[in-house]
Amino acid sequence: MAGLRVEGIEKAFGRGERAVRAVCDLSFEVADREFVFLLGPSGAGKTTTLRTIAGLEQPDAGRVLINGADMTWAAPRERNVAMVYDKNSLYPHLSVFENMAYPLRLQRLAESELRERVMGVAKILQIERMLERRPRELSGGQQQRVAIGRMLVRRADLFLMDEPISHLDAKLRAHMRLEFKKLQREFQSTILYVSHDQLEAMTMGDRIVAMNEGVVQQIGPPRVIFDRPANRFVAGFVGEPSMNIADCTLEDAGGAATLRFGHQRLALDRDWLDAAGLGNAPARALSLGIRPQHLSLAPHAGQGAPNVICGVVYAAETLGSETILDVEADGVIFRAWIRNSALGGAPEIGEPIGLQVDPRAIYLFDRAIGRTLAYADLSRLDDAHALSSGSPLIH
Numbered sequence: 288m289a290g291l292r293v294e295g296i297e298k299a300f301g302r303g304e305r306a307v308r309a310v311c312d313l314s315f316e317v318a319d320r321e322f323v324f325l326l327g328p329s330g331a332g333k334t335t336t337l338r339t340i341a342g343l344e345q346p347d348a349g350r351v352l353i354n355g356a357d358m359t360w361a362a363p364r365e366r367n368v369a370m371v372y373d374k375n376s377l378y379p380h381l382s383v384f385e386n387m388a389y390p391l392r393l394q395r396l397a398e399s400e401l402r403e404r405v406m407g408v409a410k411i412l413q414i415e416r417m418l419e420r421r422p423r424e425l426s427g428g429q430q431q432r433v434a435i436g437r438m439l440v441r442r443a444d445l446f447l448m449d450e451p452i453s454h455l456d457a458k459l460r461a462h463m464r465l466e467f468k469k470l471q472r473e474f475q476s477t478i479l480y481v482s483h484d485q486l487e488a489m490t491m492g493d494r495i496v497a498m499n500e501g502v503v504q505q506i507g508p509p510r511v512i513f514d515r516p517a518n519r520f521v522a523g524f525v526g527e528p529s530m531n532i533a534d535c536t537l538e539d540a541g542g543a544a545t546l547r548f549g550h551q552r553l554a555l556d557r558d559w560l561d562a563a564g565l566g567n568a569p570a571r572a573l574s575l576g577i578r579p580q581h582l583s584l585a586p587h588a589g590q591g592a593p594n595v596i597c598g599v600v601y602a603a604e605t606l607g608s609e610t611i612l613d614v615e616a617d618g619v620i621f622r623a624w625i626r627n628s629a630l631g632g633a634p635e636i637g638e639p640i641g642l643q644v645d646p647r648a649i650y651l652f653d654r655a656i657g658r659t660l661a662y663a664d665l666s667r668l669d670d671a672h673a674l675s676s677g678s679p680l681i682h
């Protein structure tokens with residue numbers, strides 16, 4: 288049984304005017320055998336949170352409970368927590384095998400079991416053939432895998448991982464994503480994993496704690512975070528390519544609800560707006576959000592076609608069978624994820640182009656505070672349309 292509860296953690300570095308609030312009133316839980324991600328951009332406070340849980344930082348306020356016991360002030364070694372340290376923490380004079388075996392030797396594990404555990408983990412990490420080498424004889428990525436291995440051989444209550452695979456090449460990262468998930472199920476481990484990579488969090492996590500500037504933005508399963516982002520920050524951070532976001536105004540034009548930005552106009556469904564409590568909110572300052580896979584090529588690029596964003600091609604990035612098309616419209620760049628077969632030839636930079644918007648795929652945010660006011664009605668989206676414009680997560 289292993290669980291973690293973080294209650295109202297506060298942590299600042301420095302004093303007075305130069306103080307940096309790294310973590311503000313942070314609370315979340317990781318249930319027994321759960322795989323939870325702390326996801327956020329650089330400086331979000333993820334590492335500070337992890338170090339506070341491991342006992343390497345003292346919080347200014349709040350509590351850390353591990354298996355129900357208050358460990359806020361306990362020494363790191365009393366917490367039965369395993370953390371992946373940087374590859375530089377490997378012992379240079381020990382072989383890879385002995386580096387990995389080190390925590391087990393401290394536990395005085397029988398030699399046969401020790402060997403079995405080290406070999407099992409080495410196989411998963413694809414470092415079996417390097418066990419006799421010294422760390423300096425390995426590449427940076429190989430050293431990082433040894434550091435991960437040294438953590439995985441332990442049977443800790445809680446594993447804390449700080450971007451353990453971010454330095455590996457793309458192919459190994461993909462391999463490790465699958466292996467971590469498998470390992471977690473096999474060992475029934477409880478894992479808190481720090482990452483700024485939304486793809487890792489979306490593919491491996493049972494739940495995600497999305498953070499920005501030391502503050503929790505949303506906690507939920509990956510699909511909920513993706514489909515129902517609580518605010519503009521989460522909407523823009525999760526998903527690759529990221530959601531298109533543009534300032535707009537909601538208007539009542541002759542009884543029809545219309546979103547306007549620059550010369551562009553999008554007609555919205557009244558029932559959807561009413562359900563979101565925006566039916567009687569004309570001239571409201573909003574931000575609209577739409578994912579690149581919900582934009583498609585409009586049959587006519589001309590101004591005035593219903594729900595078409597008219598602009599010019601700003602850039603085009605071809606990836607195998609799809610193209611990410613950047614279209615500039617009224618000073619905003621919209622990214623669209625388009626099947627090459629729908630493009631019918633490479634688009635010219637500066638060429639006029641229309642992007643068809645499915646109004647059911649729009650999100651609306653309060654422009655001032657960023658809170659989500661209306662969610663895309665994904666259940667009513669035409670699957671064929673979504674498929675025709677690609678997958679949101681592949682990159």
Ligand SMILES: Nc1ncnc2c1ncn2[C@@H]1O[C@H](COP(=O)(O)OP(=O)(O)OP(=O)(O)O)[C@@H](O)[C@H]1O
Pocket residue numbers: 300301307308309327328329330331332333334335336483
């Ligand atoms: N020892 C320290 N002294 C002063 N400021 C610090 C210290 N450690 C972290 N900070 C500051 O606290 C904030 C949060 O840092 P933290 O390392 O927790 O963020 P992070 O989300 O892990 O970022 P990254 O993904 O870049 O590692 C940052 O503004 C950082 O500059």
